Amino acid sequence: MPSVSEQLDLRPGQSLELLQELHILTREGRINQDSRRKLKQVYHLFQFIEPLLQELSRDGHAPTLADHGAGKSYLGFILYDLFFKALGRGQIYGIEWRAELVDKSRALAARLGFDRMAFLNLSVAASAEAVELPAQIDVVTALHACDTATDDAIAFGLQKRARALVLVPCCQAEVAACLRQGKALQLARTPLAELWRHPLHTRELGSQITNVLRCLHLEASGYQVTVTELVGWEHSMKNELIIARYTGQKKRSAAERLRAILAEFGLEQALAPRFGLEFVPD
Numbered sequence: 001m002p003s004v005s006e007q008l009d010l011r012p013g014q015s016l017e018l019l020q021e022l023h024i025l026t027r028e029g030r031i032n033q034d035s036r037r038k039l040k041q042v043y044h045l046f047q048f049i050e051p052l053l054q055e056l057s058r059d060g061h062a063p064t065l066a067d068h069g070a071g072k073s074y075l076g077f078i079l080y081d082l083f084f085k086a087l088g089r090g091q092i093y094g095i096e097w098r099a100e101l102v103d104k105s106r107a108l109a110a111r112l113g114f115d116r117m118a119f120l121n122l123s124v125a126a127s128a129e130a131v132e133l134p135a136q137i138d139v140v141t142a143l144h145a146c147d148t149a150t151d152d153a154i155a156f157g158l159q160k161r162a163r164a165l166v167l168v169p170c171c172q173a174e175v176a177a178c179l180r181q182g183k184a185l186q187l188a189r190t191p192l193a194e195l196w197r198h199p200l201h202t203r204e205l206g207s208q209i210t211n212v213l214r215c216l217h218l219e220a221s222g223y224q225v226t227v228t229e230l231v232g233w234e235h236s237m238k239n240e241l242i243i244a245r246y247t248g249q250k251k252r253s254a255a256e257r258l259r260a261i262l263a264e265f266g267l268e269q270a271l272a273p274r275f276g277l278e279f280v281p282d
Contacts, residue, residue: 015081021108022074042078044230045143045166048243052164053083053090056138062089063138066160068124068153069145070094073105073117080114093137094119095127124152128159138163144170151274154214157244158221165218165244168230169211175267176206182266209265211240216261217275218244219254 010016019025024039056063067076073094084090094117096102102121109117120132124145127133137160142153150169157165179186179196186193196202215225223244230241259277262268272278 011082013086015112018077018081018108018112021112022072022077038074039078041143041168041230042074045075045141045168045241046078046082048241049079049139049141049166050083052139052166052245053079053087056163057087057090060089062091063087064091064093064134064136065139065141066093066095066127066133066137066156068095068127068140068142068156069149070096070101070105070119071098072101073108073119075141075143076105076117077108077112077114080117084116085114090116092117093133095122095124097121097123124149124156128156133160136161140165141167143168146170148172148174148274151214154217161246163246165223165242167214167242167244169207169214169240169242172207172210173203174206175210175213175265175271176203178267178270179206179265186266209261209267211242213258213261213271213275215242215244216254216258218242219251220258220276222246222248222250224249 016025019039024036025031053063053065065076065079067073067079070076073096076092076094080092084092094102094105096105096119099121102119105117105119109115109119118132120127120130122130124142137157140153140157140160140162142150142165145153145167150167150172153167154165156162176196179202183193183196183202187197196205211227215227218225224247226243228241228243230239255277258275259268259272262272262275262277268277
């Protein structure tokens, strides 16, 4: 039977104490199967983030990373344990609106000696103006930040001139609500409205449109965007991974298509400012 280290694919020097504190391992050293699925997602995400951090760490640079909607800070702690600890420089900021989770994360970081981790009790939207954060953040992550919190993380990344954003969006209700409001008019206007006539399709299409708009917004802002799966669907239904790397080449065509999609679905008035566009009434 494979050992615990083999089952969890642990790296040399990885902290077993951390895995116990995150309840991935029990105090007896056994695997907590419920938490194992979460760990699999975080490990997979780390495989995408590690090359970005390695690139940013060249020439002695101390990389900074902001993790939005951090929750219990699974991602932040694993990133610190597997990368920042050995690097000996750099800083992770965990941003979470639930004060009790922030307090627990601070206490755990202190116990483990993870002294280059800071935790801020803030919403994603409020964090851009926080004096505790530097003017520039190298990497912005948001793992399952719900509804518009992913958009707030993108706005944060743009304001902080992030070199990379790594996003796994969660539930999204805003676009679906807008689609529902104009459904009767759109059904009369175009047969494409059949795509969101049924409530389940409205929700699914709203989620799809939201992420397409996010990708176009990032491309229009100078980022190269890749969209892929995080893990297999058996582990999470919220499985879309958006990776954006800054190139400085702002795509005019992306901005044009962004505006055209908003217009086609009747979303311009509600959403144009969110995606960096000015709403111009007819």
